[in-house]
Structure formats: structure tokens, C-alpha cells
Amino acid sequence: MLVAREVHRHFEGMHAVDGVSIDVLPGRITGLIGPNGAGKSTLLAVLAGTLPATSGTIVFEGRDITHLPAYKRARLGLVRTFQLPSEFARLTVIENLMVAAPRHKGESLHGALLGKRYWGEDEERLVTEARGLLARFGMTAKESDYAGDMSGGQKRLIEIMRALMLHPRLLLLDEPMSGVHPSVIGEIASYLEALRDEGLTICMVEHELHMVDRLCDPVVVMAQGRVIGRGSMGALRQQREVVDAYLVG
Amino acid sequence: MNFYITTVLVYAGVDIIACLALNLQFGVSGIVNFSFIVFQAAGAYTAAVLSMPPSADMSGEQIYVLGLQLPFPIPWIGAALVGGLLAIPVGLVVLRRLRSDYQAIAMLVLSVIATTVITNARPFLNGAAGLSSVPQPLSENLNPLSASYGYLYVAITLVCCLLVLFVSYRIVNSPFGRTLRAMRDNELAATSLGKNPVALKMTIFIVGGLIAGLSGGILVGFITTWAPSTWLYPETIILFAAVIVGGRGNNLGAILGALLVPVGFEEVTRLIPSHIGAFEPPVGLVPALEWVAIGLLIIGFLWFRPRGVLPEARHVFRGGPTEETHWVQSGRGS
Numbered sequence: 333m334l335v336a337r338e339v340h341r342h343f344e345g346m347h348a349v350d351g352v353s354i355d356v357l358p359g360r361i362t363g364l365i366g367p368n369g370a371g372k373s374t375l376l377a378v379l380a381g382t383l384p385a386t387s388g389t390i391v392f393e394g395r396d397i398t399h400l401p402a403y404k405r406a407r408l409g410l411v412r413t414f415q416l417p418s419e420f421a422r423l424t425v426i427e428n429l430m431v432a433a434p435r436h437k438g439e440s441l442h443g444a445l446l447g448k449r450y451w452g453e454d455e456e457r458l459v460t461e462a463r464g465l466l467a468r469f470g471m472t473a474k475e476s477d478y479a480g481d482m483s484g485g486q487k488r489l490i491e492i493m494r495a496l497m498l499h500p501r502l503l504l505l506d507e508p509m510s511g512v513h514p515s516v517i518g519e520i521a522s523y524l525e526a527l528r529d530e531g532l533t534i535c536m537v538e539h540e541l542h543m544v545d546r547l548c549d550p551v552v553v554m555a556q557g558r559v560i561g562r563g564s565m566g567a568l569r570q571q572r573e574v575v576d577a578y579l580v581g
Numbered sequence: 582m583n584f585y586i587t588t589v590l591v592y593a594g595v596d597i598i599a600c601l602a603l604n605l606q607f608g609v610s611g612i613v614n615f616s617f618i619v620f621q622a623a624g625a626y627t628a629a630v631l632s633m634p635p636s637a638d639m640s641g642e643q644i645y646v647l648g649l650q651l652p653f654p655i656p657w658i659g660a661a662l663v664g665g666l667l668a669i670p671v672g673l674v675v676l677r678r679l680r681s682d683y684q685a686i687a688m689l690v691l692s693v694i695a696t697t698v699i700t701n702a703r704p705f706l707n708g709a710a711g712l713s714s715v716p717q718p719l720s721e722n723l724n725p726l727s728a729s730y731g732y733l734y735v736a737i738t739l740v741c742c743l744l745v746l747f748v749s750y751r752i753v754n755s756p757f758g759r760t761l762r763a764m765r766d767n768e769l770a771a772t773s774l775g776k777n778p779v780a781l782k783m784t785i786f787i788v789g790g791l792i793a794g795l796s797g798g799i800l801v802g803f804i805t806t807w808a809p810s811t812w813l814y815p816e817t818i819i820l821f822a823a824v825i826v827g828g829r830g831n832n833l834g835a836i837l838g839a840l841l842v843p844v845g846f847e848e849v850t851r852l853i854p855s856h857i858g859a860f861e862p863p864v865g866l867v868p869a870l871e872w873v874a875i876g877l878l879i880i881g882f883l884w885f886r887p888r889g890v891l892p893e894a895r896h897v898f899r900g901g902p903t904e905e906t907h908w909v910q911s912g913r914g915s
Contacts, residue, residue: 444757455756
């Protein structure tokens, strides 16, 4: 689904991503693990187009997207979430979802000026779709609350629901369990499993190794900007370099 | 008295139009346009040179370009168009690559440069002396000194206010407005959802420029003069204060802010006596204190009521839940 070859990302001499090649396979959750500063989030940002690659190629569903800006990649179905909560704080929860929807007739200046008669139907369809997602993720009651007032776990779910409104082909998740109450982590994992079972492809950076164990196959291990191992968690535990770099303890 | 009332009403109308435009740019979209007054000035100069006679007819008193003597409403339409056109190069330079804090600095610098250039390039728009005796709209048919003309001008200004309010309302309450607000809250996240931030910012920057240009056209048609001293960069700060006090992101807040800050301050300072007993304050003290008050007003509101008197409205959809329930036991930030 997504093939990255020899991807580099340098910051003024510092090699944050140093010649990484990975394949994200369709219908699976690919895990990206490694110690802090390994370059995982930078790689995710490069794949999503939030940061341009210094060199290398990225191909998504047969199309070279290396030089495509982030918003165009998102329109192709390559959607990311962020390590830190990135909700639209002064929009309500349902607005956070609806704003993500593509091809809304009222989203242009011309459409806006024509008024609700022009875009009202699209809006109603989106409200129904967003409410469906809110019900699925157990957040119906929060529909009209400001997203900025939600808890850490709820903000994570908003980000995932928001991404789903785009009907993504590949979801790039940057530490979706980070900063979340332990009681909610299992719930988020269940949602991700369900999405995978429905055929959604996910690539996920995560530090909660028991969740990586449960959800991800294959897993890619990074250290100092490079890939140092890949395979199932079981197999990775047998690789000495991986154990030394990350899995000790 | 009639003249005083019509003057206050026209100023209020112009400030309302300007604040609605700034609200679209700053309140809704998060663009800190510290050069807003330049777009109003561009509109004012355009309306002036489109309605004035050729410079050669002024016996060397004023030197300026164009002087086309075009009838109303062409100068006002031209004012709006030039405001919008000016937004294109400015937006392309400032909004494409710079982070929002640097955008604000660049806009401020642009405002200072624009004033300096116009002040010193006399053959262009008569330099520091500015333009005077700008023909008032419809003055060939009506007596501009009559009370009825004043009220007609108020009525035309009111029509423009309603038109701008209509446009602002449609934008703010549409999916387009929602996308702008999302971009304001988190540009990176909006980009990762397929939104093109440069296109969005450019669009609203041009719309704001058009409206600012129109406000300049209306103002110069009424006061009949326009010079660099009338559009120094602090004038933009007053409009920012109005939008912050009224309520960012709320059209009604922008209107309220326009009435409270630029109009209210101007009128209240008129009531200050020129001397208190034997004490006669130095010349320029009151205007200086006015600026101190504007600064304190901005700081005070940002500190104690950052969302303004009329905060941005919450957008609720029909059929949604009305009661709050707690989904997780953990508190915020869990």
C-alpha cells in the first residue's frame, strides 16, 4: 500500500531519519517502535508530507507522492494524527468531525455565499455520518461540547474519528495511547482492532509495548534514525540488537 | 447638530465595516493583519483619484495620478477592488511561508513602509500633504452641505454595512467558515485533513482587503481629505482592540467593538474639559492618554475576558444532545 525507500530527513546536519525503507501492508496495523529520538514521529511526518523528505522516494498505492504536500496526500487517503492532542479547541466535537469531510459544497467562498440552500443537503448528510461515528465511539453525549474541554482520551478519539471522516485508505497514528488514562487505552485498542478488521490499513507509532504486541504485525524497530529490525514482536524479542536498543526491561 | 450626528453615524458605519473585515481575517481565520489600515488607505486613495479631476486642473496645488472624475459608485467599487487586489501580492509574500507570529511582524513592517513611501513619493498621491477637496458622491445633484445629504450618506453607508454583514454572516456560518476556524485553531491538523491553508488564507485575506478598501472609499467620500497621517499603523491597533473587546469570531461582537472602541473613545474624549479649574493639561495629553487607554483595554480583555464581550457562538446542530454526561472517569488531560 505504501512503500518508502531510502528516506532521509536531515535537520541542519542531524540525521533524524537516515535511509529508512519500509513497506506498509494493506489491511494490517504496522507498528513503529523505538527509543525516544529514534526518528519514528519524524518518519511519520515525512510519510504524511507534514515534513518534506530530504531524499528518498515514497509511493502510495502505486503513485509517487514524495513531493506532494500534506493536504494533497490527505486527499488521496493518507491521513495522520499527531503525538500531541491537535483538536480544533474552539470547535465543538461534532464540528471537529464535520470539518474533516472532503468535497463539501459549502466549503468554498462561492458555496458559502450561496447560502444554506446550496450546501444544506451536504451538511445534513455529514451530521448523520458524524453522529454515527460519535455513537460508535461512545461520544454521542459530547457532540455539542467544545473539543478543547475534552479529556486526553476523548481528544485521541476525536482525532481518530476526524480522520475516519475522510474515509482514509491509510491511517498514520502517532502515539494514539499517549497521555491517555489506562482505562481508556484498552478501549482505543479495541476500536483500532475493529477498524483493522474492517479492512483499514494503519501505521502506528506507539510506546505501549503490550498494545503493540496485541495490535501490530509487522513491527518495525527504529534507533538513531535507522531501521534496526522488523517482524512480529515475538521474532523481534529474539534479535539481540533490538533487545539492546529498546526492549531491555 | 445634524452634522455631528451624521458624522458620528458615518464613522460608526465605516468602523463597523472595517471591524467586520478584520474579524473575518483575525477573529475567524487567525491572520494577524497588522497592516489592515493600509488596505483601507488603498481604498480611500483609489476612490479619491477616481473621483477627483485631473491633477493638471488643480494649478499645481495637488499632484496625483489618475484624476478620472468618475461618477458614483464607480470610485467606491474601484476602492474595494484595489483593496482586494493589493491583498494578492501582500498575501503571496506574507502568508505562504511565514509562521503566524512572523506574519504579524511582516504586516506591521509593511504598514510602516507603505506610509513612508506614500509620504515621500509626492508625485504619486501628493505626499505628506495628502489629497483634499475630494468630490463627495452625488455632489453634482445634491448639496453636500445640506442635512438631507448627510442623512443620505448615512443611508448609503448603512446599506454597505448590511451588505458586508450579510457576506460576513454567510461566511462565518458556513462550512467554509468552519474550515477557517479549524485552520485558526490548528493549521497543521487542518492541513493533514486535506485543507490547503494557503488557499484558505489567501481567499479570506482578499475578501478582507475588498471590504477594507470599501470602508476607505466610504470614509474619504465623507471627509473629502486623505493623508498619510490618517492611516498610521496605530490605527490598526484600535481596530484590533475593537475586535478583541467585542468578541473575536463573532460578527455581532465586531459591531459592538466598533461602537465601543473607535467610536466610543473618540466621542468620550470630546467630553473631557480643556481645563480643570486653573489646571490646563498640556496639548496632546488627552490623545496620548487615549492610546494608553487603548493599550490597557487590549491587555485587560486578553487577561480577564479573552473571548470578548460577545464570545464566538457555539455551533450546535438540531437534534443534538442537550445534557452533558461524562464518558470517562478521568478528568481533563488524563
